Amino acid sequence: MRIGFLDCFAGMSSSRFIGALASAGVPEQILQDAVDALDIGARLELMHVKRSNIATIKAYISFDISENGLNFSHDFLRSFQDEKVNNKQLLGTIQALISNASLPVKAKKLILETFQNLAEAQAKISGLPIEEISFHEIKALNTIVGVTVCCVACVWLKIDQWYVSPLNVGSGIKKDSKGFLPIPTPVTLELLGNEVLIYASGPQKELLTPTCAALLKALKTSYQPCPPILISRIGYGGGRMEYDNLPNFLRLCVGTTTKGKNTQSVIGEIVIVEAEFAKSSQDALIELQTHLYANGAKFVYTVPIYSVFNQMTDKVVIFCLPEHADEMRRFLFQRLKTAYVHWRIEKYENLIHYDENVNTPWGKIKVIVGQLLNNQIVSVVPDKTTCRSIAKAHDLSTVEIEETVKRLFFSGKS
Template identity: 25%
Template sequence: MKTLIFDPFSGASGDMMLGTLISLGADQNIVRETIESTADVSVAIDKVNKKGIMAVDVDIIVAQESHSKHYHEIVDIVLNAKLPKQVEKDVLQVFEILAKAESKIHGKTLEELHFHEVGQNDAIADIVGSCTAIRNLGPEEVLCTPINVGGGLVKAAHGLLPVPAPATLEILKEGGLSFYGNGKREMLTPTGAALLSYYSKSIECIPHGKAISIGYGAGKADIDNPNVLRSMMLDVDEPIATDLVEVLETNVDDVTGEVLGNLFDKLLKMGAKDVAIIPATMKKGRPGSIIKVITRPEDSPKIAREIIRETGSLGIRVLPTKHRFVANRKINTIDVDIGGQTVQCRIKVAEDKNGEIMHISAEYDDCKELSLSTGFPLKEIIRKVEETSWVTYLKN
């Protein structure tokens, strides 16, 4: 799978996005022509050395100073630019992400919203150019490693505020992107955040694959470390998705089955991905249990605390886990004939990244209700539902 990966160890901005995508192989003539036909700017593309790394530097030269624009003005500019339909859609949605964040921060409707920095011609050029470049590269998937947002203070309409800026933080939250702070200045701009949020899915580590091309886009500031946005196009050869998990484990004794059963249900409701309670023989021959929980790293502290509260355990082990392989799962409903009557039953479908079906299982609760209402044995209901599901999916 042709996968575009952004690796923003030094943050991201609109011009850095443009630079890294051109460095990666996007057609700079197409990008330049599209930008210059949309905004009243000219585009200069060069290479610069940023602390020992050669990177593409994109300079948006504004023909004349323009006033900052209202959101509806930007929408009109994009609609009148006659961009390719997919690029037009992308640009409008990136600006919508920015607009919704600003709207929430300032307490104004989209109709009232007045952009400042992102309403200038150079910001419009950055977004139009980046959207054009990504479509030109044509990745099948776009991923993003955790983003360095920087540190210190940033000048905002409300005065000096901690990094990340309010709009940037709102975009990160809505986009579900992983980030961290390292540095003494703002490293991630709202424009960079909006582009990454719109196109990419957050990952904790780079997937297994072979590099097709590598790009570096230069930021304008000179800092202690290379101020570049790295990107890479990978031929990813793992069709099964991965996610990051931690395994929590503890041994307990003198805990009743009722307490363990209640803990089992409670941990699942708190977000644990899986819970196992395994009978064990403890020291001095006492009967006990091993509690093992698979959870997201960010949920580990609250899960561990609840285990201690409920069982009296004095310590929870965190087993080192890089990541796990997971199938993409979805719930569908299928029509099935049971005793001459057509009924509906939910099924779980597991697929790899390419959409190939790996497994189908009947939803237990639905099958149990069908067994009670029809009188057929539960195992027959499950068998019939799964056989019908496979036949239906193979036909499609």
Template identity: 30%
Template sequence: MRTLYFDCFSGISGDMVIGALIDAGADPVQMEEELKKLNIDEEYNLSWGKVVKNGITSTKFDVILTSKSEQTHEHSHSHGHEHSHEHEHNHSHVLHHHHGSRTYKQIVEAINEANFNESVTNRSLAIFKKIGEAEGHIHGLPLEKVHFHEVGAVDSIIDIIGAAILIDQLGIESVQSSAIPTGSGHIHIDHGIYPVPAPATLEILKGVPIASNDIRFELTTPTGAAIAAVLAERFGSLPAMTVESIGYGAGTKTFENHPNVLRIIIGEIQ
């Protein structure tokens, strides 16, 4: 069985997942074409390239927002462990008009209308649902009332659906993951100063083994947490497998004592 293992020794974020998948041999050009089905491609440009993180060559993936999207929105939660910012925006009912905050319902409609193949659609919807339920739980809102500030931003839509496209493209039949380190300390968001892991991240990781470490930083974002929590069938050490490909996806931040990368290992489990 073709299996993907997330080795999250430095946490996990949406852009690190995509970087690692590209690094392991997935085709980002085909992903870019598929993502056009969402009809929001005038709002972003994608870039990917090799970077060296503490001696490890890895792939850095970025979503660059264009002037067509709202400039006030910071690439926040899914973007490589940067500080989180939440913004209130005017909401419209169509995915490609106003671009700051989008509702859970709009995102679901856009995924369903895009006609991705079944496994891409199902994985994307499941990941968004996980985040939507966590946000709703924290803010005391039913799912249909949840607005995605960070997660509804273009970059997270790309990170989640892009990851589903690349995993499908690689023919992955099952996913496993290490325990997830969240980091510690505090982050500043518009609501004030929050502990790490952020409330949404912690809510998403209910039932998932969390690894402790001393890094005073947000290592795992809600997007990264949801990708792992939804896709991984088991959490633990690397399973016995014949390794076929390995990918390193770079985070934005650089740490002194260890490489800030997500490693994925793809291979056959007998």
């Protein structure tokens, strides 16, 4: 499982993220191609600068400017400049620009989701429909270019799961086109949600932009502790200036989970869908389960139900991710002709599992270790076949061998 860990001790901006991605090995040509694909006269410059005596890459976005200013011959730029264009049209114009650009499909989806997140958060905070909000967060052209480059680079890295440290959001007051706002802004907090650890340290200014908060949400970033990883790449994205009391750069670590670990180790939500239907043959039940697994079910089982009238029915129970729940319910209604379907959302957590060898008086014995995302080890299971074989050879009980292996495992960790 490929992990991306963002260390946001100085917050996060799209320019620092681009610099960190480039520093971590994303080819400059990939980034330049993303800029060129927009075809709006934008330029990306990557500069090597030092921040707190650390070599970083600073990204700078500019635009081709004629004697009369920006060249607004492009339909998108004309719409962007036109003050009469309302914000719903502006969002639609951006969506059309991204949809028509020669960008990877996954990157397009990520970009569009980022701007949709931003619009929905602004609408909720303003208490207005999207078409009536003051969508000033995307009134800067470099915001659109920055998000595009970040998303293309993220897709190129092929990260399976993003993690982020507690976020330094900054503090103070900022001025925008509508007045003054506290830092972090209400839009930023709305995008982060209620399960994110934030704090303020360093200069009194905005360290985490709303755009990056929207991007983190689109990346399905986990704010749980990052699992143990083997780091393969490290990138440093430099900010515009040096701070007296804060290293102004974003650190990106890319790596993989330790060999042998279960890649499904997450805390999240699962939907449980249940339905009763007429008693079916074994072949029909197998066919039902096969179809459900093929369409996104994580786990399926059926049980017989006996009613008070001595009538027999079957009950199917499906565990699936939230994005597959609608399809599961629709299928059950159509296929089973049932009158009702029950469903509920529950929290779940999977252990991280990995193998480890323990040195014992009888040689090395493999154990399977179960670990929570906070690195706490909660189970150690010695290989039972090996333990039984050793117990038989030395006239000992299998339980005694297993307990000795566990004790030696934990003594080696202390």
